[in-house]
Structures are given as C-alpha cells and as structure tokens.
Amino acid sequence: METVVFYVFAALALAGALMVISFKNPVSSALSLVLTLFATAVLFVLLLAHFVAVIQILVYAGAIMILFLFTVMFLNLKEGALEFESKHLGFKVSALLVILLFVGYFGSLGFKKGIALISNSSKNLEGFGTVQGVGTSLFTDYLLPFELTSILIIVAIIGVVAIAKKRAS
Amino acid sequence: MIVWIILFPLIGAVINGLLFASGLWKKKLNGDEHAEHSISGLIASGAVLLSAILSTYYFVQLLSLEPSQRQIIQELFVWIPSGEFTVSFELMFDTLSSVMSLVITWIGFLIHIYSLGYMHHDKGFAKYFTYLNIFVFFMLILVLGNNFPLMFVGWEGVGLASFLLIGFWYQDTEKAYAGRKAFVVNRIGDFGFILGIFLIFFIFGSVNYQEVFGKALDPGFMGTVSGVTITAIGLLLFVGAVGKSAQFPLYVWLPDAMAGPTPVSALIHAATMVTAGAYMMARCNVFYSQSPTVQMIVVSIAAFTAILAASIALTQNDIKKVLAYSTVSQLGYMFMAIGAGAYVAGLFHLVTHAFFKALLFLGSGSVIHAMSDEQDIRKMGGLRKKIPITAITFLIGTLAIAGVPFLSGFFSKDEILASLYHRGYTIHWIIALITVVLTALYMLRLYLLTFEGKSRVSDTIKRHIHESPYSMTIPLMVLAVLSILGGYIGIPDFMGKVVGLSDTNLFEHYLAPAILLDSAKDAGHHLFGHWDLAAISVGGAALGIIIAFYLYYIKPSAADKLAKDIEPVYEGSLNKWYVDELYDYIFVQPFSYLCNAAASFDQKVIDGAVNGVASVIKDTALTLQTAQTGVIRSYATLMAIGAAVILTIIVLW
Amino acid sequence: MSIGIEHYLILSAILFVVGAYGVIVRKNLIIVLMCLELMLNSANLAFVAFSNALGDMTGHVFMIMSITVAAAEVAVGLALLVSIYSHRESLDIDILKLLKG
Numbered sequence: 054m055e056t057v058v059f060y061v062f063a064a065l066a067l068a069g070a071l072m073v074i075s076f077k078n079p080v081s082s083a084l085s086l087v088l089t090l091f092a093t094a095v096l097f098v099l100l101l102a103h104f105v106a107v108i109q110i111l112v113y114a115g116a117i118m119i120l121f122l123f124t125v126m127f128l129n130l131k132e133g134a135l136e137f138e139s140k141h142l143g144f145k146v147s148a149l150l151v152i153l154l155f156v157g158y159f160g161s162l163g164f165k166k167g168i169a170l171i172s173n174s175s176k177n178l179e180g181f182g183t184v185q186g187v188g189t190s191l192f193t194d195y196l197l198p199f200e201l202t203s204i205l206i207i208v209a210i211i212g213v214v215a216i217a218k219k220r221a222s
Numbered sequence: 223m224i225v226w227i228i229l230f231p232l233i234g235a236v237i238n239g240l241l242f243a244s245g246l247w248k249k250k251l252n253g254d255e256h257a258e259h260s261i262s263g264l265i266a267s268g269a270v271l272l273s274a275i276l277s278t279y280y281f282v283q284l285l286s287l288e289p290s291q292r293q294i295i296q297e298l299f300v301w302i303p304s305g306e307f308t309v310s311f312e313l314m315f316d317t318l319s320s321v322m323s324l325v326i327t328w329i330g331f332l333i334h335i336y337s338l339g340y341m342h343h344d345k346g347f348a349k350y351f352t353y354l355n356i357f358v359f360f361m362l363i364l365v366l367g368n369n370f371p372l373m374f375v376g377w378e379g380v381g382l383a384s385f386l387l388i389g390f391w392y393q394d395t396e397k398a399y400a401g402r403k404a405f406v407v408n409r410i411g412d413f414g415f416i417l418g419i420f421l422i423f424f425i426f427g428s429v430n431y432q433e434v435f436g437k438a439l440d441p442g443f444m445g446t447v448s449g450v451t452i453t454a455i456g457l458l459l460f461v462g463a464v465g466k467s468a469q470f471p472l473y474v475w476l477p478d479a480m481a482g483p484t485p486v487s488a489l490i491h492a493a494t495m496v497t498a499g500a501y502m503m504a505r506c507n508v509f510y511s512q513s514p515t516v517q518m519i520v521v522s523i524a525a526f527t528a529i530l531a532a533s534i535a536l537t538q539n540d541i542k543k544v545l546a547y548s549t550v551s552q553l554g555y556m557f558m559a560i561g562a563g564a565y566v567a568g569l570f571h572l573v574t575h576a577f578f579k580a581l582l583f584l585g586s587g588s589v590i591h592a593m594s595d596e597q598d599i600r601k602m603g604g605l606r607k608k609i610p611i612t613a614i615t616f617l618i619g620t621l622a623i624a625g626v627p628f629l630s631g632f633f634s635k636d637e638i639l640a641s642l643y644h645r646g647y648t649i650h651w652i653i654a655l656i657t658v659v660l661t662a663l664y665m666l667r668l669y670l671l672t673f674e675g676k677s678r679v680s681d682t683i684k685r686h687i688h689e690s691p692y693s694m695t696i697p698l699m700v701l702a703v704l705s706i707l708g709g710y711i712g713i714p715d716f717m718g719k720v721v722g723l724s725d726t727n728l729f730e731h732y733l734a735p736a737i738l739l740d741s742a743k744d745a746g747h748h749l750f751g752h753w754d755l756a757a758i759s760v761g762g763a764a765l766g767i768i769i770a771f772y773l774y775y776i777k778p779s780a781a782d783k784l785a786k787d788i789e790p791v792y793e794g795s796l797n798k799w800y801v802d803e804l805y806d807y808i809f810v811q812p813f814s815y816l817c818n819a820a821a822s823f824d825q826k827v828i829d830g831a832v833n834g835v836a837s838v839i840k841d842t843a844l845t846l847q848t849a850q851t852g853v854i855r856s857y858a859t860l861m862a863i864g865a866a867v868i869l870t871i872i873v874l875w
Numbered sequence: 876m877s878i879g880i881e882h883y884l885i886l887s888a889i890l891f892v893v894g895a896y897g898v899i900v901r902k903n904l905i906i907v908l909m910c911l912e913l914m915l916n917s918a919n920l921a922f923v924a925f926s927n928a929l930g931d932m933t934g935h936v937f938m939i940m941s942i943t944v945a946a947a948e949v950a951v952g953l954a955l956l957v958s959i960y961s962h963r964e965s966l967d968i969d970i971l972k973l974l975k976g
C-alpha cells in the first residue's frame with residue numbers, strides 16, 4: 054500500500070518538475086510547481102511529518118506560489134514578450150552532463166547506506182511529526198534560529214518595499 | 223697644528239660655495255654684484271693668504287730644527303681602521319712638502335688676486351673662487367699627506383677641481399668636452415697609480431711613508447724583494463705621473479685644458495697640479511733609486527715628451543696653446559732630472575718653472591684681456607707701447623724660460639743638463655740640449671709676434687686696448703721679480719766658488735733630508751767640465767734667440783717662406799702630429815661603438831625582457847577575462863560543473 | 876518491496892537536478908526563480924526523509940526554517956524582478972550583462 058502511494062506521488066512530483074522546466078508560459082510553470090508541491094506534501098505525510106506537510110501546503114503552495122502568480126499577472130506581459138528562449142545546445146548539454154553526474158552520486162549514496170525508516174519499522178516515537186513535537190523542538194532547542202528567522206522576514210519585507218517602490222521620477 | 227694649512231682653503235670654499243655660489247645671499251645683498259664679488263673674493267683670497275702665512279711660519283720653524291729632524295707630523299684621526307690596513311689622516315710637514323706648500327700657497331695667493339681682476343665681469347665669480355679654494359685644499363692634502371692613500375685623495379681631488387675649472391664655461395660644449403677629456407685621461411694614469419699603491423701595500427705591509435721607506439732602505443728587507451717588483455712599483459707610480467703631469471702618451475689633455483679661464487691655466491696647469499707627479503716621484507726616491515730600469519724608461523719618455531712638445535709649440539698660433547705645449551716640454555725636463563736620480567735638480571726646476579710659467583700665463587691673460595678676448599698671435603703685434611707692464615714682465619718670463627744667464631731658469635735648467643751628463647745619460651742630454659734651442663726659439667717667437675713689430679691688430683680691437691688693472695699687474699710684477707731672483711737659492715757650488723762662497727746651493731742642502739736615497743751620481747763621462755756644460759747650454763739658448771730674432775723681427779717674411787719650404791713638416795707640427803686623431807681612431811671610436819652596442823642591448827634585451835614579462839601577464843589577463851561574461855546562466859553552469867568536479871574528487875578518493 | 880530511505884533520496888536528487896537544469900537552461904526570469912523553489916523543495920524532502928530515518932525532530936524544524944527563508948527570498952526576488960522589468964521591458968535573463976569583463 055505504502056509502496057504504491059509512494060510511487061504514484063513520486064511520479065506526480067517528477068512530472069510536475071518536468072513540466073515546470075518545459076512550459077513557455079510562466080503561469081503554466083507555476084501551476085505545475087503547485088502540483089509538485091502537493092505531491093511532495095503527500096510524501097511528507099508518508100514520512101509521518103504531518104505538521105510539516107500542512108505547513109508546506111499552506112505556506113509554500115498557498116502563499117509563495119500565489120505570490121508568483123500575482124506578480125506574473127501584475128507584470129502585464131505584452132504580446133511576444135516571452136519569445137526569447139535560447140536555441141543553443143551548449144548550456145543544455147552541459148546541464149545534462151551535470152545531471153547525470155549528480156544522479157549517479159546520490160543514487161550510489163542511497164544504495165550504499167540502508168537506514169530503515171520509522172514508518173516501516175516497529176519503532177514507536179511519541180509525538181513524532183505532530184504539532185506538539187515540532188513545537189517542543191522549536192521553542193526549546195531551536196529558539197534562537199526561530200527568532201532570527203523572524204528578523205529575517207522583517208528585513209525581507211523592508212527590502213521588498215524599498216525595491217519595488219515606485220520612484221518619484 | 224699644521225692641519226690649519228689645509229683647513230683655511232676648505233673653510234673658504236665652504237663659505238663661498240654655500241653662501242654665494244648657491245645664490246643664497248643674493249637677496250640679502252639685493253643683487254649688488256659688486257658687493258658680492260668683493261666679499262667672496264676677499265674670503266677666498268684671505269683663506270689662501272692665511273694658509274700661505276701658516277706655511278711660511280712652519281717653514282721658519284723647520285729651519286730652527288736640526289737638518290735630520292726637519293719633520294712635523296700631526297695625526298688627526300684614524301681614517302680606515304681595517305685590521306692590517308690601517309690608514310690614518312696624518313699630515314707631515316718636512317722639507318719637501320714645505321717647498322711644495324710654499325709654492326702652492328703663495329703663487330696660489332697671487333693668482334687669487336689676479337683673478338679678482340680677471341673674472342670681475344663673470345657671473346660665476348663666487349663659483350670660480352669656490353672651485354679655486356677646493357683645488358688649493360686638495361693640492362695641499364696631496365703634498366702634506368703622510369701616506370699614499372691621502373696622497374691619492376689629493377691626487378683625485380685636484381683632478382676633480384681641474385675638471386670643474388676647465389669646463390667652467392660649460393655652456394660652450396667644446397669647453398665642457400675639454401674638461402671631460404682631462405678627467406678621463408687623468409683617470410687612466412690614476413689606474414696605474416692605484417695599482418702601484420696596492421703593490422706597495424702588498425710588499426711592504428703598510429702605506430705610511432715612514433714605514434714603507436724605512437723598510438725600503440733596509441738592505442736586509444730589500445734582499446727579499448725581487449728587482450722586478452721594485453721596477454713594477456716604480457713603473458706603476460710613473461704611469462700615474464704620466465697622466466697627471468702630461469707626459470707622452472697622456473699629455474693630450476693639457477693643450478685642450480686651455481679652454482678654462484687663464485688664471486686656472488696658470489695655477490693648475492703650470493705651477494701646481496701638473497707638478498704633482500714630479501713631487502710624487504721625488505717623494506718615492508727610495509724606489510726609483512733602486513731600479514735603474516725604471517729610471518732609464520722615465521728619462522727616455524720624458525726626453526721624448528720634451529722634444530715632441532717643443533716641436534709642436536714652434537708652429538702654434540694661439541698664445542695659450544704655445545704656453546701649454548711649453549709646459550709639457552718643461553715638465554719633460556723635470557722628469558728627466560727626477561728619472562736620472564737628480565731629484566733636487568728636478569724640484570728646483572719645478573719651483574722656478576712655477577714662477578716664470580705662472581708669470582707667462584698671467585701675462586697672456588693680460589694680453590687677452592687687453593685684446594678683448596683675441597688669442598691668435600697672428601692678429602697681434604706692436605703691443606709693447608700700448609701695454610708696457612705686461613710686455614716687460616712677459617719678456618722677463620720669456621728670457622727666464624729660455625735660460626738666459628742669471629735669471630732663475632738658467633740655474634735650474636743648467637743643473638738638469640749637468641745632472642744628465644754627469645749621470646751618464648748622454649743621448650738624453652743631447653736631446654735636452656736641442657730642446658733648449660727650440661724652447662728659446664718658440665718663446666722668443668711668441669714674444670716678438672705678440673709685442674714687437676708692425677701691428678696686425680684689427681681696428682675695432684685697437685681702440686679698446688688698455689693696460690690691465692692693478693689687481694692683475696701687481697701679481698705680474700711680483701712674479702717677474704721672483705723669476706729674476708728665484709734662482710739664487712740654488713747656485714751650484716762651482717759658481718759660488720768664483721766669488722769665494724762655498725756651499726751655495728741652499729736649495730739642495732735644504733731638501734737633502736727628504737731625499738733618502740740617491741744613486742749613481744757620477745756614472746757619466748767627464749769630457750766636459752762644469753763651466754763647459756754651462757757654456758754649451760747658454761750657447762744653445764743664444765742660438766735659439768738669434769734664430770727667432772732673425773725670423774720674426776728682422777726679416778718677418780723669412781718665417782713664412784721657411785714654413786712653405788718644409789710644408790709637410792710644418793703642417794704636421796701645426797696639427798700636433800695628429801696624435802689626437804690617432805687616439806680618436808684607435809680608442810675613442812671603438813669605445814663609442816661598444817657603448818652604443820651596450821645601450822641598444824640594454825634597451826632591446828633587458829627592457830625587452832621586462833616589458834615582455836609585462837605583456838605576457840597582460841595577455842594572460844585578457845584571455846582569462848573572457849570567462850567573465852556577465853551572463854548569469856554561464857556563471858550558474860560553471861558553478862554546477864565546479865560542484866560536479868569537487869564531488870567527483872571526493873567520491874573517487 | 877518496502878520503501879527505504881534510498882528511494883526518497885533518489886527522488887530528491889532527481890528533483891534537484893531537474894531544478895538545476897531549469898536554472899541553467901531557461902532564460903525566463905520567473906521560471907528560473909520557480910526552478911530555484913524546486914531545488915529548495917527537493918532539499919526539504921531530503922531533510923524530512925533523514926529526520927524520519929534517524930528519529931530526530933531536527934529535520935522538521937530545519938525544514939520550517941527553510942520554507943521561511945524560501946519565502947523571504949522569493950519575495951525579494953520577485954520585487955527585484957518587477958523592478959528589472961519596469962526598467963528593461965524584458966524578462967530575458969541574458970540582458971543583465973553589465974558585469975561583463
């Protein structure tokens with residue numbers, strides 16, 4: 054059962070990723086990315102990371118992708134504004150080579166070390182992946198990074214406002 | 223405190239140089255040139271006068287000492303403390319250096335006075351006196367030093383001063399080149415000299431006069447030294463003298479040195495610097511008296527120089543050039559005497575020559591001044607009535623140098639000729655005799671063409687002819703008196719006996735303590751007695767005078783006819799026997815070529831290498847620049863490839 | 876067969892390289908940013924997989940941080956993009972060549 058779910062949603066994620074890099078229209082790419090994110094969220098659930106899965110959908114697929122789509126719409130793209138994709142093979146070939154290399158490595162890494170997953174074994178962890186578990190960790194062990202992240206967000210907000218402001222011309 | 227003899231000129235030079243020559247006080251004096259000239263002239267002349275007075279004072283002191291004790295030594299400080307080779311700044315005032323010092327300072331003083339008038343209109347007045355004082359300072363170090371390195375310091379220093387003064391009017395490139403030529407030719411001699419000093423130190427282990435000569439007089443020590451070594455030392459030192467005292471083949475700088483102001487020619491190139499070689503060889507009499515080979519070489523070269531220079535002087539038309547070649551010839555006389563071992567005779571001639579040659583040069587300066595800077599004697603004539611004081615003093619100098627009896631030149635020249643004969647240098651004696659005739663000839667020619675006969679002066683100059691101011695004529699008169707009376711300090715014994723006096727050669731007796739070794743006094747023939755020799759030399763002088771009178775006074779056209787008859791010889795003599803051209807061809811051109819080759823090597827190869835390295839780096843940089851495209855995608859690609867490579871390395875290791 | 880950690884890791888790797896390919900090859904600025912998101916997402920997957928295998932909550936916490944940072948980065952990136960577009964009237968990434976040489 055688990056296997057099937059895994060393979061199906063893995064395939065979906067992969068398909069979404071491939072579609073992201075293929076479409077000319079950014080809106081299509083964005084929607085494909087949403088598909089990928091959803092599939093990944095399901096995989097998170099498979100990994101008993103419930104809280105994180107929901108956060109992924111809410112924040113990533115919900116907020117960030119909406120941001121993308123809004124920006125694309127506000128850009129007011131004219132006719133023919135997207136006709137500039139490259140025909141050169143140079144970049145494509147080198148990228149392909151890199152891909153093969155990376156996949157090879159990670160694959161070999163993956164096959165060498167076999168650590169068993171919790172969901173498969175009989176290990177029973179209390180509160181693993183629940184809100185309570187994440188909250189405990191977040192507010193005790195990792196409080197400092199948590200607070201720093203909030204500062205990061207403020208800085209980002211200020212930066213965005215400063216950059217995107219209309220200049221008095 | 224004999225150090226003050228050399229310090230006064232140094233102080234004078236420093237004050238003049240720093241305050242006046244540098245123009246520092248120009249504003250203070252509000253550009254009042256007269257005041258500036260007066261003060262700097264006063265400082266310079268006063269400095270030399272003080273040195274002269276001090277020298278005289280110490281000379282008197284020496285007279286009060288026993289003859290064998292006549293030496294004042296003062297050590298100032300240790301100059302080079304280098305283990306075995308320890309040289310101290312030590313001065314010695316003995317009979318020899320006292321004679322030199324008196325000549326330098328008193329004649330130097332007279333010439334300073336003369337220069338006050340001669341250089342009156344020159345812009346570089348203070349600079350000139352600074353250089354003159356520097357010269358006196360170094361010359362005094364040369365004669366007062368008590369070791370060879372100090373003498374060398376003085377040697378080089380006077381060479382420098384000579385260069386500065388010859389090229390004094392350096393804006394005229396010819397004059398600047400003359401200064402350079404003097405310095406370079408001098409340097410060739412200096413090279414031999416310094417090798418001689420090295421050899422002396424190597425053999426004797428010291429460079430101090432007392433130590434070296436003490437060892438050289440010791441027969442036990444000298445037994446261990448081979449004759450070749452002593453010959454080598456003598457020869458090397460003589461090479462230095464050849465350069466400094468203008469003997470063949472290094473005499474070529476002296477005629478060119480006439481480009482400098484006339485008082486400079488009088489002081490440096492007649493009375494003092496050129497005699498440094500003679501002084502040095504007289505000081506080293508211990509070496510020369512022990513090496514007959516060197517003595518023969520010295521006398522031969524000197525004799526050749528004497529007659530060569532006299533032959534050139536016969537035809538020269540520039541008043542100063544005649545005197546320059548005359549100086550070379552008379553220096554030949556001095557070296558003939560010193561080479562033959564008659565050191566006293568050579569030094570005696572040095573002193574009398576200083577008197578009359580300085581007189582002649584200063585007189586010629588007076589003539590040039592009167593003739594508005596005209597120096598060609600073909601354009602002169604009949605000047606005696608217009609500038610009588612100059613004419614009379616010049617005549618006195620001419621007669622003195624010709625060897626007319628009872629003037630100073632007669633006594634010194636006679637002694638040289640007698641020494642040559644008595645010591646066995648008969649052939650050289652004959653050459654010297656011929657030179658006596660020639661000397662009288664060309665000097666009288668000079669006098670007659672300049673002062674007597676019909677006036678060939680151009681009208682524009684004729685209007686301006688005037689006698690020189692007192693500052694110039696008084697030194698002339700003083701020197702004329704010295705030229706007449708100066709010989710009487712060295713009357714030879716055989717003449718003194720006539721009037722019932724014995725031991726009349728005061729000069730010889732005075733110098734005896736400094737002449738440590740004298741050899742072969744009587745090796746020569748005895749065909750002619752003393753009076754015979756004197757008569758022969760007077761006869762030679764008379765012959766020269768009569769010929770000159772005939773050719774230039776009684777029948778002036780005869781001279782030109784004679785010149786045409788022997789035209790090749792005449793042309794050769796007029797062109798200084800083409801020696802300068804020969805040197806240019808043999809030495810100067812190849813050296814020039816080498817220099818140009820070196821320069822182009824430096825430019826093409828060395829600069830090329832350096833610039834080449836720079837271009838390689840530049841090209842490499844340009845090539846590497848192509849990686850910076852500014853396109854983000856290529857950067858991303860390169861990063862990815864880089865990460866892949868690193869991963870490969872990590873995984874495979 | 877049971878799913879081991881290696882499956883998740885391989886998937887993560889594949890997603891990552893697909894995103895990398897997209898960043899390198901695509902010239903549209905918006906799509907490049909989206910591929911960046913893809914890469915971040917694949918890294919998150921790897922984090923969570925390891926967290927599960929090791930029984931440690933650290934991976935989850937890290938993933939939350941990662942999402943936060945991604946959000947901030949996207950915001951700023953899009954702001955820049957808007958600014959560039961209003962300046963250059965084109966979304967081509969290759970026209971931003973002022974740093975050439």
